Amino acid sequence: MNALSIDSLYFGYPEKRLFSNASLQINSGSITGLLGPNGSGKTTLFDIICGLREVHKGCLRHEFSSQLYLSQTIMTPAALRMFDIFRMITLLCSPSSVTQAQAIEKLRVWCPEIVGRYKEIWRKKSSVCSYGEKRWFFTLSLLAVEADLVILDEPTAGVDPEFRYYIWRCLQGAAKEGMAIFVSSHNVEEVSNNCDSFYMITQQQFKAFRSGETFMKQYGARTLDEAFVRAAAETTDSG
Numbered sequence: 232m233n234a235l236s237i238d239s240l241y242f243g244y245p246e247k248r249l250f251s252n253a254s255l256q257i258n259s260g261s262i263t264g265l266l267g268p269n270g271s272g273k274t275t276l277f278d279i280i281c282g283l284r285e286v287h288k289g290c291l292r293h294e295f296s297s298q299l300y301l302s303q304t305i306m307t308p309a310a311l312r313m314f315d316i317f318r319m320i321t322l323l324c325s326p327s328s329v330t331q332a333q334a335i336e337k338l339r340v341w342c343p344e345i346v347g348r349y350k351e352i353w354r355k356k357s358s359v360c361s362y363g364e365k366r367w368f369f370t371l372s373l374l375a376v377e378a379d380l381v382i383l384d385e386p387t388a389g390v391d392p393e394f395r396y397y398i399w400r401c402l403q404g405a406a407k408e409g410m411a412i413f414v415s416s417h418n419v420e421e422v423s424n425n426c427d428s429f430y431m432i433t434q435q436q437f438k439a440f441r442s443g444e445t446f447m448k449q450y451g452a453r454t455l456d457e458a459f460v461r462a463a464a465e466t467t468d469s470g
Contacts, residue, residue, distance in 0.1 A: 232258055232259050232260065233258075233259040233294040233295050233296075233379060233380075233411065234256055234257065234258045234259065234292075234294055234411075235256070235257045235280065235291075235292070235293050235294065235295060235380065235411070235413075236254075236255070236256040236257075236290075236291075236292045237253070237254055237255050237256075237280075237289065237290070237291050237292075237437075238254045238289060238290045238291075238292075239252050239253070239254060239288070239289045239290065240252070240253045240254065240279075240286060240288070240289035240291070241253075241286070241287045241288035241289055242272075242275065242279065242284070242286055242287050242289075243287070247270075248435060249271070249272035249275055249435060250272060250276075250289075250435050250436070251435040251436065252435075252436065253289075253435060253436045253437050254436075254437065255430050255437040255439070257380070257411050257413050258411060259295075259379060259380075259409055259410070259411045260406055260407070260409050260410070260411070261406055261411060261412070261427040261428070262402055262403065262406050262412045262414065262425065262426045262427050263411075263412070263413050263414070263426060263427065263428055263429065263430070264414055264415070264416065264422035264423075264425075264426035264428070264429030264430070265413065265414065265415040265416075265422075265429065265430050265432070265437075266415070266416070266417075266419060266422060266429060266430070266431045266432065266459065266462075267415075267431065267432030267433070267463075268432075268459075268463040271432040271433075271463075272432055273384070273415045273432065274302070274303065274384055274415075276432075277300060277302075277382050277384055277413075277415070279291070280293075280298075280382060280413075281298065281300050281382065295379045295380040295411065296379055297326075297377070297378045297379055297380070298378055298379070298380040298381070298382065299324055299373050299376060299378045299380070299381045299382065300381075300382045300384075301369060301370060301373055301381075301382070301383050301384060301386060302384050303384045303385050303388065305362070305365050305366060305369055307357040307360075307365060308357060309356070309357055309358035310356070310357070310358070311356070311357050312353075312354055312355065312356050312357065313352050313353055313354070313355050313356075313357060313360065313365075313368055314331070314353050314354060316357060316365075316368070316369075316372075317331070317334070317353070317368075317372050320369065320372050320373060320376070321372070321375075321376060324373065324376050324378070325376040325377060326377075327377070329375055329376055329377075331353065333375060334349075334371075334372060334375035335349065335350070337374065337375050337404075337405075338371060338375070338401065340404060341374075341400060341401045341403075341404025341405065342397055342400040342401050342404065344397065345371070345397045345400075345401070348397075349368070349371065352364055352368055362389045363389045363390040363391055363394060364394075366386065366387070366388065366389055366390050367386075367390050367394045367397065367398055370383065370386045370398055370401075371397075371398070371401055374401055374402070374405050374410075378410070379409065379410060379411060380410070380411045380412075380413070381405070381410060381411070381412050381413070382413045382414075383402075383412065383413070383414040383415070384415050385415055385416055385417065386398060386414060386416075387399075387416060387418065387421065388416075388417075395421065399421075399425045402414070402425070403425065406427075414426070419443070419446075419455040419456055419458070419459045420443070420455050423442065423443030423446065423455055424443070428440065428441050429446075431446070431459075431462050433462045433463070433465045434465050438462070443455050446458045449462075450462055
């Protein structure tokens with residue numbers, strides 16, 4: 232089983248330290264969630280894993296042979312159709328050619344209900360697609376590319392409940408086939424219900440949880456949101 236592990240990570244900026252002696256692990260065949268208040272370092276952590284930022288101190292061991300990273304912001308040329316976007320995605324991210332048929336076959340296995348909608352948006356111009364449509368199209372298209380680690384920074388932000396459901400179905404299908412998926416979200420219930428485990432960034436560290444119940448118990452909370460607020464307050468107090 233391949234894994235990505237971070238041990239005793241230290242990182243920060245002149246005005247703010249983000250991580251101090253922080254550790255986590257991501258395994259193949261699983262979905263790992265990441266929670267944290269705005270400014271706690273979720274995107275920075277993804278940048279570190281992808282080699283876009285250098286760690287100040289600590290050890291990062293990366294056993295995966297290929298990885299993909301979908302950032303928070305998606306911008307597409309208005310004149311292009313979504314199949315052009317697909318071709319750009321696969322050209323930039325895949326060592327070999329990926330066809331629409333190959334992508335659809337994967338989606339059919341993971342979530343057959345999404346195939347018709349995926350085909351509908353395939354020929355639409357980017358200019359007439361909503362941000363949510365672009366978001367889920369990007370996410371599902373990336374999953375069609377052969378990679379053993381996929382990092383998704385808030386993939387369901389701006390996506391309606393129907394397509395959030397479909398995205399998670401496809402993520403679960405990809406994980407069952409051995410892919411490691413690391414995903415951030417501000418929706419605590421979404422992470423609790425769909426991830427095999429998750430981390431909360433608090434007190435400049437990554438606190439691990441196996442379930443929403445243990446998360447609430449840790450903070451003496453009656454709801455997941457209340458637990459998040461109390462964990463976020465620890466981050467504020469330590470900053």
